[in-house]
Amino acid sequence: MSDEYNQKNTPLEAQSSETMTDISGTTSKDIDYVRPAELPEQDLYHGHSFITKWVFCQDAKVIGVQYFLTAVFTGIVGLVLSWLMRLQLGYPDLVPFITAEHYYQFVTMHGMIMVVYFLTALFLGGFGNYLIPLMVGARDMVFPYVNMVSFWMFFIAVCVLMASFFVPGGPTGAGWTLYPPQAILPGTPGSNMGIILMLASLSLFVIGFTMGGLNYIITILQARTRGMTLMRMPLTIWGIFTATALAMLAFPALLVSCIMMTLDKMLETSFFMPAIIQAGEVLDYGGGSPVLFQHLFWFFGHPEVYIVALPAFGIVSDLISVHARKNIFGYRMMVWAIVGIGGLSFFVWAHHMYVSGMNPWFGFFFATTTLIIAVPTALKVYNWIITLFRANIRMNTVMLFCLGFIVTFVNGGITGIFLGNVAVDIPLSDTYFVIAHFHMVMGVAPLMVIMGAVYHWFPLVTGRMLSEKLGKWHFWFTFLGAYSIYFPMHYLGFIGVPRRYFEMYDSPYVASATGMNEFITVAALIVGFAQFIFIYNIVTSLSIGKPAGKNPWKANSLEWLTPEVPPAHGNWGEKLPVIHRWPYDFNVPGAKEDYITQTTPPSEVMSAEVEKT
Amino acid sequence: MSDNSLNNLPGGFKGMSHDMGSDQTAFKGAQWGKVMMWIFLLSDTFIFSCFLISYMKGRTSTVVDWPNTSEVFSLHVGGVPVPLLLIAIMTFVLITSSGTMALAVKYGYERNRKMCGWLILATAIGGLTFVGMQVFEWSKLIHEGVRPWENPFGAKQFGSFFFMITGFHGTHVSIGVIFLFIYARKVFRGDFDNAKRGFFTTMKSDYVAIEILGLYWHFVDLVWVFIFAFFYLW
Numbered sequence: 001m002s003d004e005y006n007q008k009n010t011p012l013e014a015q016s017s018e019t020m021t022d023i024s025g026t027t028s029k030d031i032d033y034v035r036p037a038e039l040p041e042q043d044l045y046h047g048h049s050f051i052t053k054w055v056f057c058q059d060a061k062v063i064g065v066q067y068f069l070t071a072v073f074t075g076i077v078g079l080v081l082s083w084l085m086r087l088q089l090g091y092p093d094l095v096p097f098i099t100a101e102h103y104y105q106f107v108t109m110h111g112m113i114m115v116v117y118f119l120t121a122l123f124l125g126g127f128g129n130y131l132i133p134l135m136v137g138a139r140d141m142v143f144p145y146v147n148m149v150s151f152w153m154f155f156i157a158v159c160v161l162m163a164s165f166f167v168p169g170g171p172t173g174a175g176w177t178l179y180p181p182q183a184i185l186p187g188t189p190g191s192n193m194g195i196i197l198m199l200a201s202l203s204l205f206v207i208g209f210t211m212g213g214l215n216y217i218i219t220i221l222q223a224r225t226r227g228m229t230l231m232r233m234p235l236t237i238w239g240i241f242t243a244t245a246l247a248m249l250a251f252p253a254l255l256v257s258c259i260m261m262t263l264d265k266m267l268e269t270s271f272f273m274p275a276i277i278q279a280g281e282v283l284d285y286g287g288g289s290p291v292l293f294q295h296l297f298w299f300f301g302h303p304e305v306y307i308v309a310l311p312a313f314g315i316v317s318d319l320i321s322v323h324a325r326k327n328i329f330g331y332r333m334m335v336w337a338i339v340g341i342g343g344l345s346f347f348v349w350a351h352h353m354y355v356s357g358m359n360p361w362f363g364f365f366f367a368t369t370t371l372i373i374a375v376p377t378a379l380k381v382y383n384w385i386i387t388l389f390r391a392n393i394r395m396n397t398v399m400l401f402c403l404g405f406i407v408t409f410v411n412g413g414i415t416g417i418f419l420g421n422v423a424v425d426i427p428l429s430d431t432y433f434v435i436a437h438f439h440m441v442m443g444v445a446p447l448m449v450i451m452g453a454v455y456h457w458f459p460l461v462t463g464r465m466l467s468e469k470l471g472k473w474h475f476w477f478t479f480l481g482a483y484s485i486y487f488p489m490h491y492l493g494f495i496g497v498p499r500r501y502f503e504m505y506d507s508p509y510v511a512s513a514t515g516m517n518e519f520i521t522v523a524a525l526i527v528g529f530a531q532f533i534f535i536y537n538i539v540t541s542l543s544i545g546k547p548a549g550k551n552p553w554k555a556n557s558l559e560w561l562t563p564e565v566p567p568a569h570g571n572w573g574e575k576l577p578v579i580h581r582w583p584y585d586f587n588v589p590g591a592k593e594d595y596i597t598q599t600t601p602p603s604e605v606m607s608a609e610v611e612k613t
Numbered sequence: 614m615s616d617n618s619l620n621n622l623p624g625g626f627k628g629m630s631h632d633m634g635s636d637q638t639a640f641k642g643a644q645w646g647k648v649m650m651w652i653f654l655l656s657d658t659f660i661f662s663c664f665l666i667s668y669m670k671g672r673t674s675t676v677v678d679w680p681n682t683s684e685v686f687s688l689h690v691g692g693v694p695v696p697l698l699l700i701a702i703m704t705f706v707l708i709t710s711s712g713t714m715a716l717a718v719k720y721g722y723e724r725n726r727k728m729c730g731w732l733i734l735a736t737a738i739g740g741l742t743f744v745g746m747q748v749f750e751w752s753k754l755i756h757e758g759v760r761p762w763e764n765p766f767g768a769k770q771f772g773s774f775f776f777m778i779t780g781f782h783g784t785h786v787s788i789g790v791i792f793l794f795i796y797a798r799k800v801f802r803g804d805f806d807n808a809k810r811g812f813f814t815t816m817k818s819d820y821v822a823i824e825i826l827g828l829y830w831h832f833v834d835l836v837w838v839f840i841f842a843f844f845y846l847w
């Protein structure tokens with residue numbers, strides 16, 4: 001930028017701290033300058049009746065809680081399904097009603113629920129709705145009505161999904177990847193109503209999500225408060241923003257594949273269906289391409305992994321920074337890593353298809369891109385660790401979960417490098433190694449963040465603290481338990497135990513796998529039940545938890561700085577907050593306290609050597 | 614926008630980096646609804662791209678030959694088959710309706726209620742004509758035995774892709790037409806002049822809504838150009 005340009009436009013910049021450097025000459029009024037408001041006040045709809053306040057509510061915070069609770073409900077269904085699968089694997093034939101068909105249905109529903117209806121909805125719908133307006137200093141989402149409809153679409157999608165448990169034939173058992181042709185052919189459980197409801201539910205989910213996603217993106221881009229530049233947003237917002245952008249571009253592929261498969265099923269078109277002879281009978285299908293479905297599905301499916309991971313990255317960065325009382329190391333690097341990972345994630349999808357029979361050169365290309373993603377990802381891990389290095393760490397439950405996240409994520413990331421290489425993936429694909437990998441990286445790791453985030457933000461949402469003692473028990477059960485479940489699975493994968501198998505029958509490796517399978521099952525049950533400590537903690541703390549007061553963690557970001565805690569509708573009372581700095585000014589040399597909130601004007605902390613942000 | 618500091622923003626590339634680095638909004642002076650429509654359209658572009666790429670893949674890998682499109686789509690005028698006739702008219706109508714839409718936006722901002730309303734109506738009628746001709750084409754093909762699941766002229770994927778993609782596009786047009794009629798009514802009633810509150814959203818109406826609807830309408834047109842090229846000219 002030229003000097004002339006700078007001079008002409010300085011009043012337009014929100015760089016109050018820019019002037020900080022020459023404290024001597026400037027008056028305090030100049031230092032605190034933030035350019036005037038561009039936007040008129042948002043006019044909000046205030047609900048009056050119970051229905052408009054709590055059911056069809058247009059307040060993003062309530063919608064966030066609604067999303068959260070609905071997602072957790074489906075998550076519990078997914079958890080129960082995983083218990084049933086584990087019971088069958090550890091103790092075959094113990095539970096009589098788990099037949100092979102049921103097992104396939106459980107696998108499918110468990111996978112789909114956990115990935116889409118639990119994690120995606122929880123991070124973007126739940127945390128996104130609650131935190132975006134608060135963290136960027138808006139009164140609400142930009143389109144509160146559309147936001148409300150978004151939740152109810154999601155709710156209907158969940159209902160349709162759950163309905164598939166009760167239709168004749170039960171839910172689909174095609175695996176969460178729903179590969180045709182088998183997904184829609186007789187012989188696969190739930191190949192009639194089950195798959196149709198699944199596809200319908202996914203389509204509804206995409207439509208509902210699009211409504212919400214537009215809100216999240218535009219609130220972040222166009223409704224920030226005075227002084228809130230993009231590079232002063234908490235990393236949580238960057239993670240959610242990038243994940244939403246990915247979702248807006250990846251869900252179309254899912255929607256299209258759902259539409260095409262629905263037509264294949266209901267109108268007998270042959271988009272994905274080659275010529276098929278079933279039980280000696282030539283079916284009406286022919287000429288379609290099953291691999292096309294895989295491409296569409298994974299063009300959605302891989303970004304989906306990052307739709308779950310990026311908000312987790314963002315949130316964990318903020319939690320670490322607050323509870324280590326130190327600024328996040330390399331904020332800008334972290335932002336660009338999030339954006340870079342997001343961009344790259346559209347070029348790696350076929351690493352899920354090394355064994356699909358596609359052109360081998362594709363494998364070469366996609367292995368390369370996959371390994372490139374490891375660079376920004378590793379960078380993030382280093383930055384988390386450097387942030388912790390010589391920090392003033394508070395070893396509370398939130399921090400424990402953050403540390404748990406880093407460890408699990410590194411573990412899952414390393415196995416990811418194995419699977420990213422074609423030659424290594426071919427023997428390992430469709431074994432328990434894959435199960436172990438993705439449960440570590442996108443199951444347990446994001447869950448750790450979610451749990452940490454709940455301990456962190458529960459005081460904001462309810463005004464009461466969760467019990468630390470129960471929290472620590474919860475953490476150790478979950479963390480050690482999750483490792484007991486998934487660590488041995490790597491070994492099972494190496495000896496060749498295949499994924500999605502109902503039983504091992506008389507395979508040669510059965511003997512060495514039996515004991516381990518029993519162990520994993522016991523661990524899975526314990527981990528599952530340990531979650532009731534968490535639920536108990538939440539329920540009791542609602543009424544008997546220690547009152548949190550304002551800003552219990554001494555955090556800097558805006559969500560803690562509302563006039564009322566928990567924040568009321570409209571968030572900010574009379575006047576919108578004005579921002580002077582990033583949210584990471586912890587332990588700044590020369591400052592009185594160990595934190596400087598985002599709304600503190602420079603003139604109040606004259607002697608502090610803050611970073612220029 | 615009340616703030617006059619928006620009047621002397623730097624332009625060009627510098628302006629872009631300035632806007633991105635500043636607070637409050639990343640796209641200066643662009644209303645929320647307009648940004649929303651742009652991002653929605655970006656997402657919708659991905660939907661249509663997925664459809665069209667699937668179509669290319671499907672068409673190039675069928676075992677049975679693809680039908681000769683200039684025959685299948687031709688109209689018989691006085692016994693002579695004229696290829697591309699219907700589709701040329703359809704495309705012409707749709708593109709024209711884009712023109713009337715653009716004018717409607719202009720008159721809307723000039724607060725010329727009458728002109729704006731009539732032009733929106735004209736656009737809606739253009740859209741309706743397009744859908745009508747599409748119905749005609751569909752019924753002609755169905756009459757000749759083309760179905761989503763079969764096709765007497767060759768590969769059955771022809772019928773599947775044709776009905777699915779033109780159907781999806783036609784749905785877009787129809788939704789647009791419905792909104793055009795609603796907006797025409799609102800314009801004539803003066804909702805946008807009086808900033809009347811929306812029935813569902815309780816938000817104030819503004820003429821920018823017409824521009825937003827215009828964006829959608831131009832997008833639907835643009836997509837049609839691609840569908841036209843891929844189905845009728847390939």
Ligand code: HEM
Nearest residue numbers: 082085107108111114115175176177442443499500501524
């Ligand atoms: C207590 C927690 C969990 C346990 C005990 C568990 C257990 C299992 C088991 C036993 C399978 C089936 C393996 C097979 O037979 O192939 C499975 C599959 C799967 N799980 Fe989990 N899981 C848990 C949590 C999660 C979470 C949080 C996610 C979210 C990412 C997740 C995502 C999946 C997916 C995508 C599949 C593959 C489904 C398929 O093959 O179609 N799981 N899990």
Ligand SMILES: [Cu+2]
Nearest residue numbers: 302305349352
């Ligand atoms: Cu992937």
